Amino acid sequence: MELFVFVCASVMVLVGALGVIFRKHPVHAALSLVLTLFGIAVLFVAQSAEFLAAVQVIVYAGAIVILFLFVIMLLGVDKAENLQIEPLTGQRWIAGVVGLGMVGLLTTAVVSGSDVLRLRGLGIASSVAGENADANIQQLANSIFSDYVFAFEVTSVLLVVAVVGTVLLARRRTGKGIA
Amino acid sequence: MFGLVVVPTPTWYLVLSAVLFSIGAVGVLVRRNPLVMFMCIELMLNAVNLTFVTVGRAMSDINGQAIVFFVMVVAAAEVVVGLGIIVSIMRRRSGVNVDDLTELKG
Numbered sequence: 001m002e003l004f005v006f007v008c009a010s011v012m013v014l015v016g017a018l019g020v021i022f023r024k025h026p027v028h029a030a031l032s033l034v035l036t037l038f039g040i041a042v043l044f045v046a047q048s049a050e051f052l053a054a055v056q057v058i059v060y061a062g063a064i065v066i067l068f069l070f071v072i073m074l075l076g077v078d079k080a081e082n083l084q085i086e087p088l089t090g091q092r093w094i095a096g097v098v099g100l101g102m103v104g105l106l107t108t109a110v111v112s113g114s115d116v117l118r119l120r121g122l123g124i125a126s127s128v129a130g131e132n133a134d135a136n137i138q139q140l141a142n143s144i145f146s147d148y149v150f151a152f153e154v155t156s157v158l159l160v161v162a163v164v165g166t167v168l169l170a171r172r173r174t175g176k177g178i179a
Numbered sequence: 180m181f182g183l184v185v186v187p188t189p190t191w192y193l194v195l196s197a198v199l200f201s202i203g204a205v206g207v208l209v210r211r212n213p214l215v216m217f218m219c220i221e222l223m224l225n226a227v228n229l230t231f232v233t234v235g236r237a238m239s240d241i242n243g244q245a246i247v248f249f250v251m252v253v254a255a256a257e258v259v260v261g262l263g264i265i266v267s268i269m270r271r272r273s274g275v276n277v278d279d280l281t282e283l284k285g
Contacts, residue, residue, distance in 0.1 A: 002186055002187055003184075003185050003186060003187055006187040006191065006192075010195050013195065013199060014195075014198065014199070014202070017199055017202040017203065017206075017222050018202065020202075020206060020215065020218050020219060020222060021202060021205060021206035021209065021210060021215075021219060026212060026214050026215055029214075029215050029218055030218065033218050033221060033222070036199075036222060036225065037225065040225050040228065040229055043192065043195075043229060043232075044229075044232055047192070047232050047233060047236045048236065049232045049235075049236075049244050049247075051244070052228075052232065052244055052247055052248065052251075055248070055251055056228075056251070059251055059255055060221070060225070060251070060254075063255065064221065064254070064255065064258050067258060067259070067262060068214065068217070068218065068258075068262070071214065071262045071265065071266060072214060074266065075265075075266065075269045077212070077214070077269075081211075081212060091208070091209065092209050095205050095208035095209045096205065098204070098205070098208065099201045099202070099204060099205035099208075100201075102197075102200070102201040102204060103197060103198055103201045106194075106197035106200065106201065107194050107197055110190060110193040110194055110197060111190060111194075114188075114189070114190045114193075117189050117234060117237035117238060118237075118238070123239050124235070124236060124239055124240070124241055124244075136244075139241050140241060140244055140245060140248070142241075143241045143242060143244075143245040144245050144248060147242070147245070148245055148249070151249060152249075155249065155252050155253075158252070158253065158256050159252070159255075159256055161256075162256035162257075162259050162260050163259065165260055165263070166259050166260055166262075166263035169260075169263040169264060169266075169267045170263045170266050170267055172270075
């Protein structure tokens with residue numbers, strides 16, 4: 001069963017990822033990105049990370065892709081580009097070779113380092129197997145709000161800085177004002 | 180079914196995420212539309228998230244998922260700032276091609 005889920009989700013992820021880089025239309029690329037993000041969410045569920053799967057769907061597939069589509073429409077670039085023109089000669093071949101080399105190197109590293117992956121931690125509570133339906137969320141909350149509570153607080157500062165910075169960046173300048 | 184049930188090992192997930200990361204990297208290299216390049220960066224971030232969750236499960240450690248949570252928050256902030264920059268660049272010039280944006284070249 002896990003094999004079936006893995007194969008289906010892998011096909012979703014790879015088809016979506018290839019769609020992002022091969023589709024001419026930016027809107028189609030964004031919709032392919034949604035497919036990939038849903039596939040990743042399915043893989044999260046298969047690995048008993050239910051909370052992260054929910055966050056993945058809400059934040060990535062919901063908010064971030066909507067933001068992309070919004071900017072595409074706002075800028076009016078929702079027309080297909082001509083992918084036949086190659087701006088730098090030979091760039092695509094070299095990029096393909098680099099990509100294949102990266103796949104080879106990463107796969108070699110992963111396969112040769114797979115014996116490092118042995119049980120080491122305190123255990124992950126699964127929401128499916130256990131009788132407690134909130135086991136994954138409770139364990140994650142215990143980790144974030146105790147071990148990483150300082151990083152969590154700094155994250156809120158980061159979000160405020162990002163929002164203020166974006167408002168400053170995207171604001172239309174009105175003549176006399178400084179910013 | 181055949182008396183043999185194949186269960187995907189963590190290595191399968193890690194190889195999938197390596198392939199996904201490479202596709203994202205190739206996308207950043209070949210595409211010239213800044214928005215599509217940004218989407219490819221999201222692909223690479225998701226590959227890394229998948230790696231974290233996989234290794235976290237293989238080592239039976241919840242901290243892998245905690246890190247993915249923070250990566251998602253930072254990615255959201257990064258998308259907001261990046262799209263703000265793209266909007267403010269595109270507002271003063273038409274055309275969507277990163278090869279034209281060479282004014283900051285030293």
